[in-house]
Amino acid sequence: MATGRPPRPATRGRGIPEATVARLPLYLRALTALSERSVPTVSSEELAGAAGVNSAKLRKDFSYLGSYGTRGVGYDVEYLVYQISRELGLTQDWPVVIVGIGNLGAALANYGGFASRGFRVAALMDADPSLTGRSVAGIEVRHIDELETVVEDSGVSIGVIATPAGAAQQVCDRLVAAGVSSILNFAPTVLSVPDGVDVRKVDLSIELQILAFHEQRKAAEELSREVAAPAAGEAAAPAAPPAAAPAAAAARRGDRGPDGDIPAVMPA
Amino acid sequence: MATGRPPRPATRGRGIPEATVARLPLYLRALTALSERSVPTVSSEELAGAAGVNSAKLRKDFSYLGSYGTRGVGYDVEYLVYQISRELGLTQDWPVVIVGIGNLGAALANYGGFASRGFRVAALMDADPSLTGRSVAGIEVRHIDELETVVEDSGVSIGVIATPAGAAQQVCDRLVAAGVSSILNFAPTVLSVPDGVDVRKVDLSIELQILAFHEQRKAAEELSREVAAPAAGEAAAPAAPPAAAPAAAAARRGDRGPDGDIPAVMPA
DNA sequence: CGATCTTTGTGCACGTGTTCACAAAGGCAT
DNA sequence: ATGCCTTTGTGAACACGTGCACAAAGATCG
Numbered sequence: 063m064a065t066g067r068p069p070r071p072a073t074r075g076r077g078i079p080e081a082t083v084a085r086l087p088l089y090l091r092a093l094t095a096l097s098e099r100s101v102p103t104v105s106s107e108e109l110a111g112a113a114g115v116n117s118a119k120l121r122k123d124f125s126y127l128g129s130y131g132t133r134g135v136g137y138d139v140e141y142l143v144y145q146i147s148r149e150l151g152l153t154q155d156w157p158v159v160i161v162g163i164g165n166l167g168a169a170l171a172n173y174g175g176f177a178s179r180g181f182r183v184a185a186l187m188d189a190d191p192s193l194t195g196r197s198v199a200g201i202e203v204r205h206i207d208e209l210e211t212v213v214e215d216s217g218v219s220i221g222v223i224a225t226p227a228g229a230a231q232q233v234c235d236r237l238v239a240a241g242v243s244s245i246l247n248f249a250p251t252v253l254s255v256p257d258g259v260d261v262r263k264v265d266l267s268i269e270l271q272i273l274a275f276h277e278q279r280k281a282a283e284e285l286s287r288e289v290a291a292p293a294a295g296e297a298a299a300p301a302a303p304p305a306a307a308p309a310a311a312a313a314r315r316g317d318r319g320p321d322g323d324i325p326a327v328m329p330a
Numbered sequence: 331m332a333t334g335r336p337p338r339p340a341t342r343g344r345g346i347p348e349a350t351v352a353r354l355p356l357y358l359r360a361l362t363a364l365s366e367r368s369v370p371t372v373s374s375e376e377l378a379g380a381a382g383v384n385s386a387k388l389r390k391d392f393s394y395l396g397s398y399g400t401r402g403v404g405y406d407v408e409y410l411v412y413q414i415s416r417e418l419g420l421t422q423d424w425p426v427v428i429v430g431i432g433n434l435g436a437a438l439a440n441y442g443g444f445a446s447r448g449f450r451v452a453a454l455m456d457a458d459p460s461l462t463g464r465s466v467a468g469i470e471v472r473h474i475d476e477l478e479t480v481v482e483d484s485g486v487s488i489g490v491i492a493t494p495a496g497a498a499q500q501v502c503d504r505l506v507a508a509g510v511s512s513i514l515n516f517a518p519t520v521l522s523v524p525d526g527v528d529v530r531k532v533d534l535s536i537e538l539q540i541l542a543f544h545e546q547r548k549a550a551e552e553l554s555r556e557v558a559a560p561a562a563g564e565a566a567a568p569a570a571p572p573a574a575a576p577a578a579a580a581a582r583r584g585d586r587g588p589d590g591d592i593p594a595v596m597p598a
Numbered sequence: 599c600g601a602t603c604t605t606t607g608t609g610c611a612c613g614t615g616t617t618c619a620c621a622a623a624g625g626c627a628t
Numbered sequence: 629a630t631g632c633c634t635t636t637g638t639g640a641a642c643a644c645g646t647g648c649a650c651a652a653a654g655a656t657c658g
Contacts, residue, residue: 081615087539091518105635114520118617125637133623133636150539151546158538165440169433175518175535180542219545220538243548244541246534250359250443252382260544262537266514267443269530270426270488271355271418273512274448276528277487278419280511349645373605386608386647393607401606401653 078149082123088113089120090146090179096139105136147180157184157216159242161233162225163193163203166248170224171199184216189229206233213240220244227251234261346417350391356381357388358414358447364407373404415448425452425484427510429501430493431461431471434516438492439467452484457497474501481508488512495519502529 092112096104106124110117124130124137130145131137147153158176160167163186170176171186186203188194194205204212212218221237223230223245230249237245238259247253247263255261346354360380364372374392378385392398392405398413399405415421426444428435431454438444439454454471456462462473472480480486489505491498491513498517505513506527515521515531523529 083543084540087536131636134625134634151542156542165437169437172433181538220541244545246537264532268355269514270449272352273488273528274419274424275351277512399606402604402655
């Protein structure tokens with residue numbers, strides 16, 4: 063009976079699947095909106111709609127956190143907001159350092175969504191001496207040489223890299239050496255980091271290329287349909303603009319996932 | 331023989347898995363770097379290293395495109411660059427319209443990675459009349475009212491939304507109505523679109539929240555380890571910087587994925 | 599020209615994530 | 629209280645993605 067307990071309970075104990083973690087912020091946003099409208103409870107169906115996911119998936123996601131719903135009623139909005147916030151670690155303050163204050167870095171510094179959820183811009187840093195001392199989004203830009211000091215003094219554990227690609231790995235190494243163990247990388251480079259350091263990447267160029275792929279596929283499909291069934295539904299009516307109209311027509315088809323959209327996946 | 335063609339062949343015929351499509355741009359970038367260094371051929375092992383993926387995965391990915399490698403040698407860099415570019419639809423020009431020229435929109439307009447790969451900023455648009463006429467990144471900002479005209483005239487099929495969350499859905503609807511069938515959304519909102527329209531989302535706040543989750547988990551794990559085995563392996567040796575050492579120690583564990591990093595997934 | 603060595607391409611097993619479908623649980627009306 | 633109605637929580641089937649391991653293919657060298 064001693065060994066009666068599962069030796070390796072499910073996915074690492076109360077380990078929440080990565081896919082679920084990625085959706086929690088989405089639920090949280092939807093719930094926050096409901097909270098602001100003073101909606102007391104919400105059903106999985108409604109919330110799923112607002113978050114743009116399947117209701118079964120949402121319920122399963124929540125089941126990893128515990129049984130926070132009431133059958134026949136739904137979920138208590140305030141309570142769920144708290145539980146998800148806690149699970150995501152948003153009940154504490156996360157000082158963040160942004161490195162590279164170019165166009166993008168400045169945009170990030172100005173981004174409101176930051177402070178709204180436990181994140182605080184502890185410092186802005188750049189290698190360009192002509193920038194240091196200047197104020198961006200009400201925060202003084204400091205020179206990159208102070209990076210180690212800033213990380214240590216402010217207890218920063220999350221770093222955002224918004225430098226050119228060439229400088230990214232170097233900055234990354236310094237961040238990690240200074241004690242940062244989570245990095246959000248906007249530079250178009252593959253960062254190599256030691257075990258235990260999390261890297262997430264945001265790459266505009268990659269996203270566009272993925273869209274281009276699908277766009278091309280849609281165009282090809284449309285073309286083959288026109289060839290297969292010439293002058294079927296839309297006749298030769300829209301003979302004017304060559305690009306726009308056919309694209310929209312191809313769109314209608316809906317060959318992709320269950321919803322209209324597709325998951326935006328990208329390896330770090 | 332007309333209908334001899336497969337009506338719905340397998341995973342959409344030569345349908346490439348979504349996960350593979352998402353990695354192709356990564357390979358392409360690594361290959362482009364090799365090409366610039368005039369490297370003639372590359373093995374799956376080397377390329378996988380440069381792209382930060384498993385070599386078996388890379389080979390399987392390429393196998394969906396065809397048999398472009400030579401056993402015992404590797405892949406011809408130039409040839410692969412071409413094949414992947416073609417598959418992604420980068421051999422043609424993709425006019426892109428950016429809506430919302432705030433900090434972020436301006437950063438995107440200035441982003442070099444755009445033009446490098448078949449993408450061309452056809453227009454910048456904003457609802458603020460005080461912005462129209464002004465030049466950003468050498469491109470004149472036009473008023474949102476001209477959106478339909480621009481999309482039609484330039485044959486735009488990809489739109490980038492960089493507006494505040496409140497305006498995103500409205501802009502999205504107009505884009506779709508005008509014929510745009512691929513949208514890259516930077517606004518923190520769930521966009522609803524008709525079937526056949528692809529939406530990919532980039533959300534800074536969500537990425538940070540996912541990082542916070544892992545950061546919290548690492549901290550908790552570190553804590554429990556210290557409690558479970560006080561002064562076990564690392565003694566009190568690195569008693570210096572309080573932040574870096576513990577984090578790195580927790581890191582060692584490697585509880586996450588096979589590689590050091592985790593896939594950055596996000597539903598649109 | 600055959601042996602050997604390298605590297606691809608892929609069958610197979612495994613793990614993760616998604617979806618369905620339904621029993622159990624709770625509220626609510628009577 | 630009892631029964632009905634709604635909605636959750638989850639078991640099980642399925643789909644997808646990953647990684648191993650190896651046979652086949654080709655280059656290279658003696």
